[in-house]
Amino acid sequence: MNFCPEEVLEHIFEFVTSHKDRNSMSLVCKTWYQVERESRYGVFIGNCYAINPVRLIKRFPRVRSLTLKGKPHFADFNLVPHGWGGFVDPWIKALAKACPGLEELRLKRMVVSDESLDLLSRSFVNFRSLVLVSCEGFSTDGLAAVAANCRNLQELDLQENDVDDRRGHWLSCFPESCTSLVSLNFACLKGEINLSALERLVARNPNLRSLRVNRAVPFEMLQKILIKAPKLTDLGTGSFVHDSDSETYHTLKSAMTNCKSISSLSGFLDVASCCLPAVYPLCANLISLNLSYASGINGNELVKLIGHCKKLQHLWILDCIGDDGLRVVADTCNELEELRVFPSDPFGPGNAAVTEQGLVAICSGCPKLHSLLYFCQQMTNAALITVAKNCPNFIRFRLCILDPVRPDPITMQPLDEGFGAIVQSCKRLKRLSISGRLTDSVFFYIGTYAEQLEMLSVAFAGDSDNAMLYVLNGCKKLRKLEIRDCPFGNMALLKDVGKYETMRSLWMSSCELTLGGCKTLARKMPMLNVEIINENDQVEIIPDNNDRQKVEKMYLYRTLVGPRPDAPDFVWTL
Amino acid sequence: MVNHFPGFETFAMDFKETELTLGPPGEFRVSGRKSGKKRGFPEMLDLNLSGPNGRRNDSGAQLEQEASSSPKSPAAKEQLVGWPPLRASRKNAMRSGGSNYVKVAVDGAPYLRKVDLQMYISYEQLLKALEDMFCYFTIRNYFMEPMNGYEYVPTYEDKDGDWMMVGDVPWKIFVESCKRIRLMKGSEAAGLEPRTPPQNAVMEAAEEDSG
Numbered sequence: 001m002n003f004c005p006e007e008v009l010e011h012i013f014e015f016v017t018s019h020k021d022r023n024s025m026s027l028v029c030k031t032w033y034q035v036e037r038e039s040r041y042g043v044f045i046g047n048c049y050a051i052n053p054v055r056l057i058k059r060f061p062r063v064r065s066l067t068l069k070g071k072p073h074f075a076d077f078n079l080v081p082h083g084w085g086g087f088v089d090p091w092i093k094a095l096a097k098a099c100p101g102l103e104e105l106r107l108k109r110m111v112v113s114d115e116s117l118d119l120l121s122r123s124f125v126n127f128r129s130l131v132l133v134s135c136e137g138f139s140t141d142g143l144a145a146v147a148a149n150c151r152n153l154q155e156l157d158l159q160e161n162d163v164d165d166r167r168g169h170w171l172s173c174f175p176e177s178c179t180s181l182v183s184l185n186f187a188c189l190k191g192e193i194n195l196s197a198l199e200r201l202v203a204r205n206p207n208l209r210s211l212r213v214n215r216a217v218p219f220e221m222l223q224k225i226l227i228k229a230p231k232l233t234d235l236g237t238g239s240f241v242h243d244s245d246s247e248t249y250h251t252l253k254s255a256m257t258n259c260k261s262i263s264s265l266s267g268f269l270d271v272a273s274c275c276l277p278a279v280y281p282l283c284a285n286l287i288s289l290n291l292s293y294a295s296g297i298n299g300n301e302l303v304k305l306i307g308h309c310k311k312l313q314h315l316w317i318l319d320c321i322g323d324d325g326l327r328v329v330a331d332t333c334n335e336l337e338e339l340r341v342f343p344s345d346p347f348g349p350g351n352a353a354v355t356e357q358g359l360v361a362i363c364s365g366c367p368k369l370h371s372l373l374y375f376c377q378q379m380t381n382a383a384l385i386t387v388a389k390n391c392p393n394f395i396r397f398r399l400c401i402l403d404p405v406r407p408d409p410i411t412m413q414p415l416d417e418g419f420g421a422i423v424q425s426c427k428r429l430k431r432l433s434i435s436g437r438l439t440d441s442v443f444f445y446i447g448t449y450a451e452q453l454e455m456l457s458v459a460f461a462g463d464s465d466n467a468m469l470y471v472l473n474g475c476k477k478l479r480k481l482e483i484r485d486c487p488f489g490n491m492a493l494l495k496d497v498g499k500y501e502t503m504r505s506l507w508m509s510s511c512e513l514t515l516g517g518c519k520t521l522a523r524k525m526p527m528l529n530v531e532i533i534n535e536n537d538q539v540e541i542i543p544d545n546n547d548r549q550k551v552e553k554m555y556l557y558r559t560l561v562g563p564r565p566d567a568p569d570f571v572w573t574l
Numbered sequence: 575m576v577n578h579f580p581g582f583e584t585f586a587m588d589f590k591e592t593e594l595t596l597g598p599p600g601e602f603r604v605s606g607r608k609s610g611k612k613r614g615f616p617e618m619l620d621l622n623l624s625g626p627n628g629r630r631n632d633s634g635a636q637l638e639q640e641a642s643s644s645p646k647s648p649a650a651k652e653q654l655v656g657w658p659p660l661r662a663s664r665k666n667a668m669r670s671g672g673s674n675y676v677k678v679a680v681d682g683a684p685y686l687r688k689v690d691l692q693m694y695i696s697y698e699q700l701l702k703a704l705e706d707m708f709c710y711f712t713i714r715n716y717f718m719e720p721m722n723g724y725e726y727v728p729t730y731e732d733k734d735g736d737w738m739m740v741g742d743v744p745w746k747i748f749v750e751s752c753k754r755i756r757l758m759k760g761s762e763a764a765g766l767e768p769r770t771p772p773q774n775a776v777m778e779a780a781e782e783d784s785g
Contacts, residue, residue, distance in 0.1 A: 375658060404657060
């Protein structure tokens with residue numbers, strides 16, 4: 001194809017947006033590599049330490065949309081100490097200098113400072129979209145800077161971040177000239193906001209499609225918002241508590257009746273059951289419903305609400321719905337594609353209100369189900385086998401039995417056969433989390449059958465190193481493996497060191513790894529960063545005979561840029 | 575910090591070696607775990623995961639209970655770091671939202687009930703729910719109805735252990751301070767004074783069984 005002008009190539013490449021496809025294209029030949037890199041606008045970096053800002057910008061000088069992920073997944077569950085890393089600051093600094101055309105930034109599990117947000121807000125004239133998921137390190141002052149300075153802001157989406165809320169009227173910092181908002185989500189903020197500023201903001205942004213407010217926004221505001229945002233398709237309520245006999249309540253209910261466009265509903269961070277009927281008018285059109293923070297709604301009320309939602313495709317709910325409630329979901333929501341059931345009492349493993357029966361019911365009634373996250377009290381092999389038969393389309397299957405070593409309560413057997421059935425039947429499975437009493441057998445099944453598996457999460461499972469080896473040898477597409485509290489040691493770690501270069505990362509905590517084993521791996525594989533997290537001075541590095549010391553937390557990842565310069569004292573790159 | 579003890583460094587090094595740990599001497603270990611031992615979930619916990627009745631945990635082994643009769647504090651249940659795998663924002667939401675179940679005793683009834691005060695937003699709702707629950711009588715509504723003609727008066731025990739009339743304080747304050755509810759026979763409550771509950775053998779037996 002060396003007679004094809006580059007302009008034509010570039011035009012053709014415009015139609016290819018998937019970064020995986022783009023990566024493949026760049027490997028074809030030098031010309032394709034050059035054309036591709038100069039025309040790549042959306043860059044996805046799954047591990048911010050696999051590359052550095054300078055090299056990124058050098059390769060993709062025209063980047064307009066950047067996605068960065070920082071800390072390992074288990075950081076969500078407090079397994080990664082504060083200060084570990086994932087700082088976005090150097091990225092924003094480098095981009096501010098070299099890529100003034102930046103339009104979008106999406107960050108997950110990164111540390112963001114107010115200074116970074118301020119710099120961001122002043123450096124990119126066309127900046128239009130900021131999405132922060134599970135990030136920390138910033139306050140509402142940083143948000144105020146973004147609101148005030150980003151003239152063309154369309155999207156500000158804050159999901160489950162840990163934000164220092166200084167109650168400083170950040171929302172009021174959106175200037176009168178801001179009329180471009182399409183999506184605004186501040187549900188995770190804890191502080192008060194200026195309600196009349198919110199009302200005026202909604203009124204002057206006619207293209208607003210998605211609005212998720214926080215707990216401080218009271219029931220009375222909703223009706224005002226709905227009237228002023230006719231294009232709204234996604235609503236997240238704040239506080240949903242009011243006297244159901246009041247005029248305010250009835251006014252809202254009428255307003256809801258006129259909202260034909262809302263297809264996604266969430267919030268209910270404070271809720272009184274008596275107010276729920278106000279949203280019944282929306283239910284017939286709902287595609288997506290997230291009640292997973294609504295701990296004030298009991299099972300019966302949940303069931304009544306969901307009974308109206310025949311078109312539902314995505315449901316996030318608490319386990320107080322119970323197995324019976326899930327049967328109603330199965331009868332009603334035949335279009336269901338994604339289900340997440342969270343525990344309503346996470347500190348009491350005996351208190352979960354759903355069991356294997358709820359799951360079986362769902363899978364019988366919802367053949368389109370492909371994504372599941374299910375916290376439950378117990379699971380049986382028979383149930384999992386039934387699920388595997390009825391729902392062979394799972395792409396994501398995450399099961400969390402609250403007592404993590406609980407066997408099948410009926411047969412007292414491990415759950416190997418059940419999960420084995422899942423991986424054998426679900427040929428498109430990409431993500432799997434297993435729990436319950438599990439032996440090496442389940443890993444054998446995973447290695448043998450889970451050919452498309454990209455991410456595996458394991459806790460308190462397995463009997464020997466063989467388990468880990470089955471997975472490493474068998475799952476050719478494995479990218480992320482995270483393991484905690486399993487009896488896997490150096491033998492498993494070192495058997496096939498080349499495997500880790502085909503993966504994004506490996507996390508192992510509370511296993512049987514020793515310092516010596518990790519050192520050996522680091523020595524053999526210079527393209528990996530093998531990091532030890534050494535909290536509380538567990539491991540002493542000075543004495544020479546310390547190789548037999550157990551390593552509590554190890555995180556390794558492939559990288560092009562060697563040990564990271566920002567590692568704190570308690571992180572050692574071997 | 576200036577240390578005034580001569581030989582302090584030596585002391586510090588020896589201290590670690592004399593530290594009490596499990597297992598035979600001479601074996602190097604980190605954070606109290608024995609090297610080479612397969613870590614099992616039950617060993618991770620100091621306290622029994624099972625409920626206050628001390629049922630066997632499901633892997634078949636009876637876990638050691640440090641204090642089998644004392645109630646499990648919330649802190650104890652969280653001993654396993656990072657389990658269940660939930661984001662902090664979800665765990666916190668559960669903690670604050672959650673439920674607030676209090677016992678409801680009715681004079682003369684053979685057993686108690688429990689209501690979740692967080693389910694209601696006003697006294698009216700609560701009293702209506704209690705009426706539905708104990709449907710064979712009517713409860714005096716503090717705000718609306720006179721004392722006469724009603725059989726039962728709602729009272730509650732607050733955090734200080736005093737028995738109060740339901741309805742005196744704002745609803746939200748009531749929810750925070752109410753520990754248990756007693757529907758008192760109207761004739762006894764005529765004096766409108768807080769009083770200690772009567773010696774009722776049936777009620778006490780029922781309480782012990784459900785405690």
